[in-house]
Amino acid sequence: MSASSADAVVADCLEKRFGQTIALAGLSFSVPRAELFGVVGPDGGGKTTLFRILATLLVPEKGTARVLDRDVVKDLWDLRRRIGYMPGRFSLYPDLSVYENLRFFASVFGTTIEREQAHIAPIYSQLEAFKDRRASALSGGMKQKLALCCALVHRPEILFLDEPTTGVDAVSRREFWDLLAQLKASGMTILVSTPYMDEADRCDRVALMQSGRLLAVDAPKAIAQAFDRPLLAVRAARRYPALLALRESPHVHAVYPFGDTLHYVDARRGEAPAAIATELSAFLASRGFADATVEPTAATVEDSFIARMGAPEGTRAA
Amino acid sequence: MSALLGLLRKEVYHILRDRRTLVVIVALPVLQVIIFGYAIRTDVDHVRLAIVDPAPDTVTLGIRARFAAAGVFEDVALVPRIEQLEDLFRRGAAQGAVVFEAGFAERLARGLPAGLLIIADATEPNTGSIVASYATAVVQGYQQEAPPSNGAIHIVPSVRMRFNPTRESSNLFVPGLMAFVLTIISSLMTAISLTREKETGTLEALLVSPLRPWQIIVGKVAPYLVVGFASVVGVILEARLVFHVPLRGSLVLLLAEGIVFILVSLSLGILISARTSSQRVAMMGALIGTMLPTMLLSGFIFPLESMPWPLRAISVIVPARWFVLVARSIMLKGVGLSYLWQPTLVLLVMALVLLTASTRAFHERLDQ
Amino acid sequence: MSGDLAIDVQDLTRRFGAFTAVGGITFNVRAGEVFGFLGANGAGKTTAIRMLTGLLVPSSGRATVAGHDVARDAERVKRDIGYMSQKFSLYEDLTVRENITLYGGIYDLRDREIRDRSARMLANLQLEHAADQLVRAIPLGWRQKLAFSVALLHQPRVVFLDEPTSGVDPITRRQFWELIYDAAAGGTTVLVTTHYMDEAEYCDRISIMVDGRIGAMGTPAELKRDFKVSSIDDLFVQLARPTGSAQGPAA
Numbered sequence: 001m002s003a004s005s006a007d008a009v010v011a012d013c014l015e016k017r018f019g020q021t022i023a024l025a026g027l028s029f030s031v032p033r034a035e036l037f038g039v040v041g042p043d044g045g046g047k048t049t050l051f052r053i054l055a056t057l058l059v060p061e062k063g064t065a066r067v068l069d070r071d072v073v074k075d076l077w078d079l080r081r082r083i084g085y086m087p088g089r090f091s092l093y094p095d096l097s098v099y100e101n102l103r104f105f106a107s108v109f110g111t112t113i114e115r116e117q118a119h120i121a122p123i124y125s126q127l128e129a130f131k132d133r134r135a136s137a138l139s140g141g142m143k144q145k146l147a148l149c150c151a152l153v154h155r156p157e158i159l160f161l162d163e164p165t166t167g168v169d170a171v172s173r174r175e176f177w178d179l180l181a182q183l184k185a186s187g188m189t190i191l192v193s194t195p196y197m198d199e200a201d202r203c204d205r206v207a208l209m210q211s212g213r214l215l216a217v218d219a220p221k222a223i224a225q226a227f228d229r230p231l232l233a234v235r236a237a238r239r240y241p242a243l244l245a246l247r248e249s250p251h252v253h254a255v256y257p258f259g260d261t262l263h264y265v266d267a268r269r270g271e272a273p274a275a276i277a278t279e280l281s282a283f284l285a286s287r288g289f290a291d292a293t294v295e296p297t298a299a300t301v302e303d304s305f306i307a308r309m310g311a312p313e314g315t316r317a318a
Numbered sequence: 319m320s321a322l323l324g325l326l327r328k329e330v331y332h333i334l335r336d337r338r339t340l341v342v343i344v345a346l347p348v349l350q351v352i353i354f355g356y357a358i359r360t361d362v363d364h365v366r367l368a369i370v371d372p373a374p375d376t377v378t379l380g381i382r383a384r385f386a387a388a389g390v391f392e393d394v395a396l397v398p399r400i401e402q403l404e405d406l407f408r409r410g411a412a413q414g415a416v417v418f419e420a421g422f423a424e425r426l427a428r429g430l431p432a433g434l435l436i437i438a439d440a441t442e443p444n445t446g447s448i449v450a451s452y453a454t455a456v457v458q459g460y461q462q463e464a465p466p467s468n469g470a471i472h473i474v475p476s477v478r479m480r481f482n483p484t485r486e487s488s489n490l491f492v493p494g495l496m497a498f499v500l501t502i503i504s505s506l507m508t509a510i511s512l513t514r515e516k517e518t519g520t521l522e523a524l525l526v527s528p529l530r531p532w533q534i535i536v537g538k539v540a541p542y543l544v545v546g547f548a549s550v551v552g553v554i555l556e557a558r559l560v561f562h563v564p565l566r567g568s569l570v571l572l573l574a575e576g577i578v579f580i581l582v583s584l585s586l587g588i589l590i591s592a593r594t595s596s597q598r599v600a601m602m603g604a605l606i607g608t609m610l611p612t613m614l615l616s617g618f619i620f621p622l623e624s625m626p627w628p629l630r631a632i633s634v635i636v637p638a639r640w641f642v643l644v645a646r647s648i649m650l651k652g653v654g655l656s657y658l659w660q661p662t663l664v665l666l667v668m669a670l671v672l673l674t675a676s677t678r679a680f681h682e683r684l685d686q
Numbered sequence: 687m688s689g690d691l692a693i694d695v696q697d698l699t700r701r702f703g704a705f706t707a708v709g710g711i712t713f714n715v716r717a718g719e720v721f722g723f724l725g726a727n728g729a730g731k732t733t734a735i736r737m738l739t740g741l742l743v744p745s746s747g748r749a750t751v752a753g754h755d756v757a758r759d760a761e762r763v764k765r766d767i768g769y770m771s772q773k774f775s776l777y778e779d780l781t782v783r784e785n786i787t788l789y790g791g792i793y794d795l796r797d798r799e800i801r802d803r804s805a806r807m808l809a810n811l812q813l814e815h816a817a818d819q820l821v822r823a824i825p826l827g828w829r830q831k832l833a834f835s836v837a838l839l840h841q842p843r844v845v846f847l848d849e850p851t852s853g854v855d856p857i858t859r860r861q862f863w864e865l866i867y868d869a870a871a872g873g874t875t876v877l878v879t880t881h882y883m884d885e886a887e888y889c890d891r892i893s894i895m896v897d898g899r900i901g902a903m904g905t906p907a908e909l910k911r912d913f914k915v916s917s918i919d920d921l922f923v924q925l926a927r928p929t930g931s932a933q934g935p936a937a
Contacts, residue, residue: 043853044826055526057684076682081528091523108527140727150523166853169726170883170922195853198884198919210855239888240867256860259917260887260906306856324791328780335779 006069008033008158008189009054013063016049023049025212026063031191031205036184038203039193040301046212047193048088051162054191055085068157081109084156088163090147094136098127098146101135102153109154116153123149123179141172148179158189165194177202197302208305215308220301227299227307229253230273232280233261236292245287249280256306263303264294338599346606353614356626362448364623367391368412370400375423377432384460385416390452400435407439407480408653410643413623414438414449431474440479441650442490442621450477481650488561493645494618496553497579497638498609503546504580505608508587509600511538516595522684531680539584546580547573557649566652572645575658578665579641583608585672586637592679612638640664690717691750692844692875693738698747700733707733709898710747715891717843720866720876722886724918725895726926731879732848734895738877739846740764752843765793768837771848775833778822782813785821786836793840800839807835827858834865838874845869847878851885863888883919892918894925901925 009031016024023046031037039047052058054067056076065072070079092101099113102124106113113120123145130142138146144164151159161180165173177199184190184204192203200206200220208215208223216223236242243262246255253267266276273296284292333339367385371378385391394412397403406412417435419425425432436453440446457475482489515521515538524534550573557563565572590603614620615629616638622630633639640661647653655662693715700708708730715721725731736742738751740760749756752766776785783804790800808814811831816824824832830850837845847866851859863885866876878889886892886906893903902909902925906918915921 042827042855042858045855052522052684057522057525059683059685077528080526083526085523085526087519087522089519091519091521093520094518105523105527108524108529110528167727167881169881169926170919171726171926174919174923196882197856240864240871243864243867256857257863257888259884302856309855309857320791321794324788328777328784328788331780331784332777 006033007031008035008068009037009191010066011050011054011063012065014050014053014060014065015062016046016053016058016060022212024053024060027212027214028063029207029214029217031189033189034184034187035189035204036180036202037189037191038200038206039191039209040195040197040200040206040305041193041209042195045210047209048162049212050209051085051160051191051193055083055160056080081154082157084151084154084159086147086151086159086161086164088166090143092135092143092147092150095134097132097134098138098142099131101146102150105150106153111154113153116155119155120149120153122182123152126175139172140168141175144168144172144176145179148176152183156188159183159191161190161192163193163195165196165199173199197300197305200301206301208301208308210305210309215305223301223304224299227304229269229307230266230271230276231297231299231303232264232266232273232277232294233258233297234264234280234284234292234294235261236284236289238289242284242289242292245284245289246280249283251276254306258302261297263297265303265307342602353629356629362445362452362621362623363390364392365390365449365452366394366411366413367453368395368397368403368406368415369393370397370403370415370417372398372418372420373422375421377423377426378418381416381418381434381457381460384456385453388452388456391456403437407437408647408651408657410439410647412439413445414453416453426473434473434475436475436477437480438477440482441646442617442623443479443482443487444490445621445623446479446482450479453477486561486563488557489563489650490646491619492553492557492561492563493649494616494638494642495557496550496576496645497616497641498612498618499549499553500546500576500580500641501583501608501612501638503549504542504583505587505590506601506604507545508539508542508584509591509604510597511542512588512591513595513597513600516591517597525682525684531682532677535588535677535680539588542584542587543577543580546583547577550576550580563649565649567648568654571655571658572648575641575644575648575662575665578662578669579637581669582637582665582672585669585676588676589672589679592676592681611636615639616642618642637665637668640668691715692717692719692752693721693877694748694750695738696748698734698737698749699745700730700737700742701745706898708737711895711898711900713893713900713903715844715875715877717875718870718873719890720870720878720888722889722892723877723879723895724886724892724922725879726922729895730898731895735846735848735877735879738763739767739769766843768840768842768845769848770833770837770845770850772850772852773848776821776829776836779820781818781820782808782824782832783817785832786839789836789839795840803839807832807839811835827854827861830854830858831862831865834862838869842874844875844877847876849879849881851880851882859885883917883922886918894922896925 007030012028014024014027027050039050041047049058053060054065054072056072056079059073067079068082072079096104103113106116127142127145127149130138135143135146148164165176180190180192203220205218206220206223207217234242234246239262243255243257246252246262246264251267252264254265256263264280277294277296280294281292333343369382371382386393395406400417403412403415415437417437419433422432434457436450438446438449454475454477457473461473554565558565586608587604590607591600594600594603612618615633615636618638622633644658644661647658691714695711695713697710697712698708699706699710711734723731733742737744737756738749740756740763743757751763754762754766756763780788786804787800808817813828813832821829834847834850851862866878870876880886889906891903891905894901902921909921910916913921913924915924
């Protein structure tokens with residue numbers, strides 16, 4: 001996808017370092033309008049640094065970034081009116097109530113809750129019952145929703161949400177992504193960062209990020225389908241021993257736990273998975289795992305991430 | 319036992335490897351011993367002495383020579399009339415004065431008692447007492463060594479304590495207390511408030527908004543300006559009603575100077591918090607950078623006159639020193655702007671410089 | 687009930703004033719099991735774990751960990767368990783070796799034991815080259831694995847892990863879980879909490895706490911079958927927002 005000035009975000013060779021540490025090692029990507037774009041990767045990978053640059057909080061050493069067709073360094077005051085930003089750790093005032101927090105952020109942007117009532121209704125309706133409760137007394141899921149509300153109240157044209165689902169329970173996470181889908185449907189461009197691989201599937205497109213680099217930028221399905229080796233799911237009662245046994249099979253490339261199965265990646269790119277499945281069953285049976293089942297399976301974004309990661313922080317992969 | 323030793327060793331590592339803790343442990347005690355050692359001195363050198371000698375004669379000249387030779391006094395003025403002393407005292411140019419009666423030697427020759435008035439500025443009661451006793455000692459020394467004539471000589475020194483006749487220590491402390499309270503409210507509270515915003519992460523969200531840095535600063539700091547002003551009023555009320563400290567000068571002027579001093583302290587608070595995002599560090603910085611100097615080097619408790627010149631030199635950059643001077647002068651001496659224009663100017667310049675510096679220090683981004 | 691229960695909890699309760707954080711939970715964990723202790727924030731997990739590690743006294747009920755009663759023998763419990771949490775694991779301004787020596791000393795290991803075990807640990811983790819580096823200079827993933835190994839240094843019978851893999855990359859997470867499996871294979875009982883639902887599947891059995899009580903307990907496969915859901919994530923959602931009809935069998 002080539003970048004055009006109609007794109008909401010265009011990053012070109014962004015580099016950023018802090019002292020000796022390289023946070024961003026030359027990132028380039030673009031995000032069209034009304035897209036729900038995820039930046040997925042582990043802590044320390046540079047997600048927060050990237051978001052801070054795009055939100056005009058940091059200046060890159062090299063490279064440029066344009067948001068809403070404006071330069072993040074030169075046009076920062078113009079952009080700050082149009083961006084909705086939710087930093088990690090939910091920047092809410094713990095000693096103010098839900099209502100007071102929202103009213104404050106509205107006033108900072110020159111508007112009021114009353115004026116934006118209709119606009120924030122979908123989210124605020126879930127908070128209204130607690131509107132006089134102090135932010136510090138809210139659950140993680142409620143804080144998350146309130147922070148989103150505060151970022152939205154001034155009708156921004158684009159949202160940057162930095163790890164909004166970290167530390168929040170599974171149910172709230174789901175509800176949050178439902179809200180994001182609703183927002184995107186109404187035309188909002190949204191960039192979200194997250195360490196949870198499974199959330200990648202809820203985005204239109206995803207950037208896999210690790211150690212300041214992008215491993216891939218594409219629709220989640222495309223990333224998953226780009227997995228270029230045969231992948232099989234193995235089920236065995238004695239999981240760990242089976243894992244160790246599989247590591248010794250002749251053509252193994254990688255074996256790792258994956259939910260309730262083990263994922264086995266074969267080194268032979270061209271082989272048919274079905275044939276490999278038969279081979280593997282026989283191999284396992286010979287090792288005393290007669291009850292194990294082996295089936296070809298479709299790769300997920302996480303499998304692709306693992307494959308593209310290379311050595312994680314110095315150690316060997318499989 | 320080895321568990322305990324392991325824990326002890328770990329704590330030693332923590333101390334050695336944390337540079338800030340190390341500085342506090344090593345440098346601070348040394349600094350404090352030096353400062354306190356020198357600050358808590360009760361002797362006074364270089365008493366600025368004015369002399370009123372309407373009709374100099376052999377005796378008065380003799381006594382004056384003794385004053386000069388005592389090594390403790392510094393001759394600042396010689397005036398013929400006592401009325402001229404008032405201005406010297408108000409300006410602080412003179413700390414003590416010796417007033418000779420006219421016809422001193424003649425009266426003594428006739429065997430009549432000769433009157434000698436010793437006046438000391440008792441704004442700082444301690445200094446006042448010392449000045450008075452030094453002066454008295456010099457006169458008595460002269461008496462003992464005076465050439466005999468008609469028996470004993472009667473020089474009757476009477477001592478008057480100016481500005482603080484009863485030498486109330488509350489008169490000494492209360493003006494200084496104002497500076498102390500304002501420093502706490504303005505510097506410490508501001509520093510904590512700004513770094514708390516950084517710690518909760520809300521500052522990040524505020525920055526990505528149309529708010530300019532100066533707006534954020536003013537919004538954060540203005541309440542403390544109001545609180546500080548209320549404190550000044552409160553301290554003055556308490557001083558007057560409870561401790562009966564006089565307010566001989568203009569209340570309006572005092573409040574105005576208070577506002578300038580609050581602005582100086584607020585700017586210091588902002589500067590301190592601009593450098594750090596930890597409330598703890600901000601608090602320590604405010605304590606060491608503002609409260610300690612205010613306590614020790616402003617003349618609040620320990621008279622500046624008693625300190626060695628390096629400390630007195632440092633006190634010049636301590637804002638509280640100027641405000642304490644102003645507050646005392648207004649309350650106890652009743653002087654106005656014409657006498658206080660210098661310290662006022664110093665405070666105004668400090669306010670201007672610090673406000674500019676602190677606004678600059680507060681970046682519009684997370685780095686710059 | 688077999689005699690080799692590493693953790694045995696009976697009607698454990700903890701109240702804070704009028705608020706009941708843990709409202710009478712009952713479960714047990716066999717030796718060598720990997721038990722997933724799940725629940726939303728505020729559901730009572732942390733309080734329950736604090737009671738099991740001897741840090742909080744129960745308001746009522748009983749619990750035995752590594753054969754010792756947590757209320758009466760808290761000190762002996764602490765000696766026989768290991769603990770690692772997301773918030774704290776190792777001292778960042780000490781080196782790797784210093785951390786190991788410190789913990790060895792705290793658990794009264796002899797110098798030779800400490801030396802041998804730490805050499806083996808560092809070789810296992812491929813961290814020999816970093817032995818004299820400050821922990822803060824080591825990447826997050828390695829730190830987590832190291833912290834886990836240190837928690838096992840004194841060979842405890844039970845180890846409690848509180849969200850040990852938060853934020854690390856997918857490969858390191860799995861390497862961490864292989865360390866868990868390895869420990870379990872050696873007979874160590876592991877009780878782990880996590881927010882990663884796929885990690886719930888790695889456990890032998892799991893329990894899910896809701897509002898201070900256990901809402902579901904069993905093997906992941908059993909629970910998915912009984913609640914008619916295809917993932918533990920879905921199970922979580924069901925428990926937290928019950929649709930009314932499909933309420934699975936009592937734990």
